[in-house]
Amino acid sequence: MKISTPDKLAELLQNSVAAIALTGAGISVESGIPSFRGAYGLWTRYDPMEYAHIQAFLSNPAKVWKLLRELEDIISKARPNPAHYALAELEKMGRLRAIITQNVDNLHQEAGSRHVIEFHGNARRFVCLRCGRAFDPETLNFDQLPLYCSCEGLIKPDIIFFGEEIPVAANKAAFELAKACDLMLVIGTSAAVMPANHLPYTAKNHGARIVEINPETTELTRRLTDYYFDESASQVLSEAMALLPGN
Ligand code: APR
Numbered sequence: 001m002k003i004s005t006p007d008k009l010a011e012l013l014q015n016s017v018a019a020i021a022l023t024g025a026g027i028s029v030e031s032g033i034p035s036f037r038g039a040y041g042l043w044t045r046y047d048p049m050e051y052a053h054i055q056a057f058l059s060n061p062a063k064v065w066k067l068l069r070e071l072e073d074i075i076s077k078a079r080p081n082p083a084h085y086a087l088a089e090l091e092k093m094g095r096l097r098a099i100i101t102q103n104v105d106n107l108h109q110e111a112g113s114r115h116v117i118e119f120h121g122n123a124r125r126f127v128c129l130r131c132g133r134a135f136d137p138e139t140l141n142f143d144q145l146p147l148y149c150s151c152e153g154l155i156k157p158d159i160i161f162f163g164e165e166i167p168v169a170a171n172k173a174a175f176e177l178a179k180a181c182d183l184m185l186v187i188g189t190s191a192a193v194m195p196a197n198h199l200p201y202t203a204k205n206h207g208a209r210i211v212e213i214n215p216e217t218t219e220l221t222r223r224l225t226d227y228y229f230d231e232s233a234s235q236v237l238s239e240a241m242a243l244l245p246g247n
Helices: 006-015 025-031 054-059 061-077 082-092 107-111 168-180 196-205 219-223 233-243
Strands: 019-023 098-101 116-118 121-128 155-159 183-187 209-213 227-229
Touching (some): 006 233, 025 082, 025 233, 082 098, 082 233, 168 196, 183 196, 196 219
Parallel strands (some): 209 227
């Protein structure tokens, strides 16, 4: 796979009429949020089947809250980085239709992106598993975990655990965007998790070109990617933005 250059990315963005982005944990690593599967990834310290599966949460919520507390703590301190801002700017310029994110950190929205599909939910929202009631984090007492609703249901962050379905609306919107795009920027994902890792194939099968930005190659690089960038998201996007006319 030939390594591509920022001027090529700028050219692709300039010539596309329906570009979208699919993002993963890698885009937030430069904001201080660890990835899941990298060398220092969360899953090297927490077994995802014991700490991130819905059955694990239902059978031992106090244990799972150990990971959730750490995640909430890290996310509450994190701020968007130049890669998040570049995508928000591309949207403002009318060069990016939408972002489909696997991240639950709300950083795309904080950077100003408007059309964000939260494929795995959002850790800034909380919901009762029994009655579906939504909770503002400010109203919750995180010193008394696990959290229970007045209906005695368990309250959890509004994120998708393993073993849970992708929200119907998010799933539908994401696959429709993938079918309709002419360029998909796949940024900072190992493409290891279904069904998110089907989205690039759906886009490619509908004629889109695939750009991948990731310091490490993935299964996509070997099988699908048209233009591969082996640098960090913020570096590649910032350099391409600087080359885009009107920016
Ligand atoms: N810029 C771009 N990519 C980066 C950077 C960076 N600065 N730093 C790391 N990466 C890449 C890594 O090389 C890796 O391929 O980001 C990828 C992160 O992969 P994962 O940790 O597997 O995260 P992700 O693909 O988002 O995981 C998907 O799995 O654990 C579940 O629900 C969780 O949404 C998550 C899903």
